[in-house]
Amino acid sequence: MKVLTGNDLKTGAVTWWDGVQWSLHVEDAVDVGDHADAIMAREQAAQRVNGPYAIDAEKTADGVRPAHIKDRIRALGPTVRPDLTLKPADPEIGNWVI
Amino acid sequence: MYKYDQYDQAMVDARVEEFRDQTRRRIAGHMNDDQFKPLRLKNGLYLQLHAYMLRVAIPYGTFNAVQMRKLAHIARTYDRGYGHFTTRQNIQYNWIKLEQAPDILAELATVEMHAIQTSGESIRNVSADQYAGAAADEIIDPRPWAETIRQMTNFMPEFSYLPRKFKIAVIASKVDRAALRWHDFALRIVRNEAGEIGFEVYAGGGMGRTPFIAHKIRDFLPTTQIFSYLQAVLRVWNRNARRDNIHKQRMKILVHELGQEEFSRQVEEAFTHFLSLGQDFPQAEYDRIAAYFTPPPFEQGLSEDLDLSDPAFAAWVRLQTVAHQAPGYAIANISLKPVGGIPGDISADQMDRVADLAERFSFGEIRATHAQNLVLPHVRKIDLPALWQELRAVGLADANLDLVTDIIACPGLDYCSLANARSIPVAQKIAERFADLERQEDIGELKIKISGCINACGHHHAGNIGILGVDKKGTENYQLLLGGSGDEETSQAKITGPGFDEDGVVNALERAVDHYRAVRQPGERFIDTYRRVGMDGFKEAIYV
Amino acid sequence: MSDTLRFRDDQAADEPAVSLDAFLDQPEADSVRIEAGEDVTLLFPHLGRVRLVEIDFPRFRDGRGFSTARMLRETGYKGEIKATGDVLVDLVWFMRRCGFDSFAPNVAFDPAVVEASLARYPFVYQDSGDAAVPIWALRHPGLAHG
Numbered sequence: 001m002k003v004l005t006g007n008d009l010k011t012g013a014v015t016w017w018d019g020v021q022w023s024l025h026v027e028d029a030v031d032v033g034d035h036a037d038a039i040m041a042r043e044q045a046a047q048r049v050n051g052p053y054a055i056d057a058e059k060t061a062d063g064v065r066p067a068h069i070k071d072r073i074r075a076l077g078p079t080v081r082p083d084l085t086l087k088p089a090d091p092e093i094g095n096w097v098i
Numbered sequence: 099m100y101k102y103d104q105y106d107q108a109m110v111d112a113r114v115e116e117f118r119d120q121t122r123r124r125i126a127g128h129m130n131d132d133q134f135k136p137l138r139l140k141n142g143l144y145l146q147l148h149a150y151m152l153r154v155a156i157p158y159g160t161f162n163a164v165q166m167r168k169l170a171h172i173a174r175t176y177d178r179g180y181g182h183f184t185t186r187q188n189i190q191y192n193w194i195k196l197e198q199a200p201d202i203l204a205e206l207a208t209v210e211m212h213a214i215q216t217s218g219e220s221i222r223n224v225s226a227d228q229y230a231g232a233a234a235d236e237i238i239d240p241r242p243w244a245e246t247i248r249q250m251t252n253f254m255p256e257f258s259y260l261p262r263k264f265k266i267a268v269i270a271s272k273v274d275r276a277a278l279r280w281h282d283f284a285l286r287i288v289r290n291e292a293g294e295i296g297f298e299v300y301a302g303g304g305m306g307r308t309p310f311i312a313h314k315i316r317d318f319l320p321t322t323q324i325f326s327y328l329q330a331v332l333r334v335w336n337r338n339a340r341r342d343n344i345h346k347q348r349m350k351i352l353v354h355e356l357g358q359e360e361f362s363r364q365v366e367e368a369f370t371h372f373l374s375l376g377q378d379f380p381q382a383e384y385d386r387i388a389a390y391f392t393p394p395p396f397e398q399g400l401s402e403d404l405d406l407s408d409p410a411f412a413a414w415v416r417l418q419t420v421a422h423q424a425p426g427y428a429i430a431n432i433s434l435k436p437v438g439g440i441p442g443d444i445s446a447d448q449m450d451r452v453a454d455l456a457e458r459f460s461f462g463e464i465r466a467t468h469a470q471n472l473v474l475p476h477v478r479k480i481d482l483p484a485l486w487q488e489l490r491a492v493g494l495a496d497a498n499l500d501l502v503t504d505i506i507a508c509p510g511l512d513y514c515s516l517a518n519a520r521s522i523p524v525a526q527k528i529a530e531r532f533a534d535l536e537r538q539e540d541i542g543e544l545k546i547k548i549s550g551c552i553n554a555c556g557h558h559h560a561g562n563i564g565i566l567g568v569d570k571k572g573t574e575n576y577q578l579l580l581g582g583s584g585d586e587e588t589s590q591a592k593i594t595g596p597g598f599d600e601d602g603v604v605n606a607l608e609r610a611v612d613h614y615r616a617v618r619q620p621g622e623r624f625i626d627t628y629r630r631v632g633m634d635g636f637k638e639a640i641y642v
Numbered sequence: 643m644s645d646t647l648r649f650r651d652d653q654a655a656d657e658p659a660v661s662l663d664a665f666l667d668q669p670e671a672d673s674v675r676i677e678a679g680e681d682v683t684l685l686f687p688h689l690g691r692v693r694l695v696e697i698d699f700p701r702f703r704d705g706r707g708f709s710t711a712r713m714l715r716e717t718g719y720k721g722e723i724k725a726t727g728d729v730l731v732d733l734v735w736f737m738r739r740c741g742f743d744s745f746a747p748n749v750a751f752d753p754a755v756v757e758a759s760l761a762r763y764p765f766v767y768q769d770s771g772d773a774a775v776p777i778w779a780l781r782h783p784g785l786a787h788g
Contacts, residue, residue: 010125011195012149047127051145068572070511073520074147078512080440080522084178084193105765105777112763119758120732128752136702137732219703249777253763255739255770256712259705325768336709341678375716377769380785383778 001031001059004039005071006052014074015049016064022049025086026075027063062096072097099160099463100245100390102210109252110207113214117141118200125197136259140220142190142213143199147515150194153216154206156466158226158244158268159187161211163453163462168209170449176202181449183434183442185506185557186265187225187466188216192513214252219260221251221332227269227276228467231391232429232475234421238295240270240287242388243321246379250325257332261339261347264332265304277468277584279303279312280560282349283331290318297321301331302353302361305554310350311588313358315365323369325378330368334361393424394461394476400426401480410497413535414486417497419477428479430460432472432489433496433504437529440522441507442470451492459485468584469506469545471499501538502546502611503529506557510550510567511574517550519567519574520600524548527604532611541611544624547582560584562625563607564591576603580610580636581628589625592633594640606640613639647751648744650722655694659724675726682710689719697742699727708740715741715771731755735762739770 003026004017015022016029017039023029032039036054043049056067066072077085079094087093102110117137124134131145138144142153154169169189173181176198177191184190194202206212216223224244231239247266251257257264267276270287278284284300297319303312319327335349338356353361402425406412420429432452434442444452456464456474459481465473477485489495498504505528508514510521525548532538547561551568558564564579575597582591598606611624613636618627628636648654659673662680666688673694676682685692695714697707711723722744725737729747734756737745745751766774779787 007145007149010197012145012193014148044130047125050131069574070147070517073511077148078192079520080512080526103781105780108764109767109777116732116759116762123755133702133730136730219705249767252767253736254768255736256708257705258708258733258736259703261705333709337706341704341706371716375769375771379768379778380782382782382785386781 001057001064002033002036002054003029003057003064003066004032004036004052004054005029005066005074006040006043006049009047009050012050016075017043017052026057026066029057029064065096069097099162100157100241100387106210106249107207110210110212110214113141113212114200114203114207117203121196121200136218138196138199139218140215141199141203142216143194143196144217145515146192147511147513149192150196150199151190151192151513152194152199152202152213153184153188153190154211154213155216155223156187156189156211157248158224158230158241159228159466159468160226160230160241161464161466163456163464165209165211166449166453166456166464168205168211170446170453172202172205173446173449179447180443180445182440182509183444183466183470183472185468185470185508185555186223187228187468188223189466192509217263219262221254221257221260221264221266224248224251225265225267225276225281225468227271228465228473229275229420229429229475230270230465231393232422232424232427233271234423235273236270236423237289238270238287239388239391240268240285242384242391243285243287243297243324244268245387245390246384247324247328250328250379254332256329257336260332260336261341262344262349264335264349272586274584274586274588275467277557277560277588278586279588280305280557280584281312283328284312285319285324287321288318295321297324299327301365302350302358304348304350305557305559306348307345307552307554308348308351309554309559309590310354311590312350313353315358315362321384322378322381323373326372326375327365327369329372329377330365333368334364338364394463396424396427396476397478398426400478402426404479404482411483411486413539414495414497415482417499417501417539419482422476424476426479428477428482430474430477430482430485431467431499432474432494433498434471434494435498435504435529436493436496437503437533438526439529441505441525444472448492448494451488452494455485455488469500469504471504497535498538500543500545502532502541502544503538505529505546505548506561507548508550508556510548510556514550514555516553517567518552518569519550519576521548521550521556521565521567524565524567524576524600524603527600528607531604531608541615542623544611545583546607557584558582559590560588561591562623562628563610565603565607566593568597570597574600576600578603578606578610578640580633581625583625589629594633594637596641609639609642610636645750646724646744646746647753647756648722649738650743652722654744655722659694659696676707676710678704678706682713685714686717689714689717689721692719692721694722694724695719696724696726696746699725699729702728702730702733708737711737711741712771732759734759739766739772739774741771 460474549556579591
């Protein structure tokens with residue numbers, strides 16, 4: 001699947017396109033098919049996202065998994081500070097990245 | 099240390115308001131990120147992997163307790179309770195919100211700090227010897243010149259859009275603690291035969307994907323001509339650098355392509371022209387600035403005796419303290435490299451504690467080092483036991499300066515949008531492998547430097563052992579390099595061979611260290627042995 | 643031309659600026675256009691007949707034009723220096739200090755932003771060939787400057 005990610009303009013937070021708006025959670029990301037460019041142009045023009053780009057991902061039992069490690073780290077947070085990730089309660093969450 | 103007057107304060111305040119206005123225009127949609135990016139970068143604001151990142155300048159690595167408390171306050175109020183000291187003696191915050199960035203700059207301005215030109219295609223924060231003003235081996239304190247250069251290079255109109263970044267370093271001793279020749283432009287203060295102070299000038303160094311060691315381009319430059327000379331260098335570069343390929347626009351490439359002689363010839367020609375314009379800063383201005391750097395009131399007749407019966411304290415004194423120019427005093431290094439920690443990271447609470455200790459033991463002064471550690475520059479030797487106890491209470495009493503666990507590492511793929519691989523976990527694994535202090539001391543001085551991509555923020559080219567993270571078909575891969583150095587015998591590390599995965603590179607590094615221990619001669623450091631025996635033996639040991 | 647922001651009182655040159663090569667070939671030309679990367683020193687022997695130098699910025703990331711303008715002023719050239727192309731309004735103050743005295747950017751500036759930008763900094767740290775007195779000279783009023 002193709003999903004869209006970017007950063008929130010004002011806060012810089014990593015966001016994912018959920019079909020309606022930008023979510024903080026990668027599991028909300030939807031397949032945008034061939035519409036990536038149109039959505040990105042519209043959302044960027046409306047100042048709702050900064051630096052959006054389309055990536056490959058796959059739908060797994062655990063949710064949406066970006067194909068590249070960089071986007072998995074973006075989705076989760078720094079692997080060396082599990083307390084600052086989106087899943088601070090899960091000590092094994094770093095393994096999801098690798 | 100230097101203190102802002104009404105003019106310095108007005109300039110920094112104006113910069114805050116300018117950025118507030120620019121940020122407002124960006125959020126209102128009057129600018130796109132392409133247009134806003136160069137403006138925010140010149141205020142140290144990046145868009146990184148997880149959020150905006152703000153890099154705050156610590157000019158020539160010198161700051162004080164009041165400023166440190168402000169840095170702690172910013173970490174707590176606007177970030178997530180910590181900061182990261184960088185290889186350019188700066189501090190950066192990883193979780194900044196754009197809408198709050200102008201407020202942070204305003205807070206910094208209240209303690210005479212800023213983020214001006216800490217990024218972007220500009221003249222960056224000037225770096226210097228972290229022991230300046232305290233080192234026993236300096237011929238003079240280099241910071242007055244570093245501060246003067248800060249003032250002359252901030253908001254320089256002609257160089258508003260340089261081809262690339264431009265990094266300057268200033269030192270005043272034979273021993274190089276600032277990686278002088280890895281800079282675009284570097285000055286070593288020397289005394290000529292007539293006893294006058296001047297600069298030995300180096301140009302064209304830099305790391306990145308095409309590393310070069312700077313060439314000496316002048317033996318002696320009178321200090322009062324530095325503004326003309328700097329303008330000459332910048333103009334030659336600004337006019338002649340390529341503009342078609344961002345990877346070939348650093349000054350090192352121009353120096354390399356023109357050749358050092360032709361580059362120097364053009365610089366000298368432009369220098370003569372600039373001298374004729376009469377724009378140099380007068381001696382009186384250097385004197386005014388130098389007056390702020392008069393040594394603190396050191397006490398006389400202090401005891402040099404220390405009770406070293408506690409082996410942990412003795413190790414800390416042995417490894418973390420350095421000779422001071424004043425009798426009875428020591429330079430105390432604070433390690434930001436605890437085993438298992440993140441190199442250069444420090445919590446807001448620790449920052450506050452360091453500020454307290456600086457006030458109690460070091461005339462309020464603190465230094466940041468390019469190796470991502472801190473320094474209390476002026477500590478009475480009799481205070482060392484108390485200082486050590488206090489540091490221990492906040493987890494800052496590790497003893498490992500310049501040892502195998504004192505690793506420089508860039509933020510890598512855990513934080514950085516340019517990175518190809520993570521750096522910090524590799525540093526942590528190496529530190530855990532070599533955690534035993536007895537083994538570390540047996541190995542001796544060994545500078546490991548890790549970068550998560552070819553931009554080389556982790557200085558891997560200058561590592562006795564360097565590690566470079568690369569992306570190999572979507573997985574992290576690490577190349578091992580040997581033989582680099584950032585000291586006065588500067589050398590560039592060479593790649594050993596095929597790369598490794600994360601555990602593999604730690605094992606390979608350990609085999610290199612074991613080989614060194616097997617073949618070293620008495621008194622030889624790792625780098626000495628490498629230089630004597632060369633790469634081949636190491637290679638055989640690494641790729642068993 | 644209506645979008646040109648001009649800081650001069652004299653009459654603007656009415657002939658369009660010609661390329662540097664053409665200018666050197668045409669003794670009657672008085673307006674010349676310098677592209678980024680062209681060597682402005684070639685113009686120096688002919689400055690007596692120049693009324694306008696246009697300096698083009700193909701991309702705002704290309705800062706060569708800053709040196710070009712300042713070098714022209716350092717020869718004593720008093721005619722118009724116009725910035726054209728991809729010019730950032732936030733750099734106008736720095737460009738004024740390099741000697742630019744008119745601006746014809748691809749996208750017209752917002753006059754309010756220009757005004758704010760020019761009024762932003764109360765002082766200058768260093769000489770740039772303009773009339774501004776650097777901070778060091780303000781700190782040492784007894785010392786000659788310039």
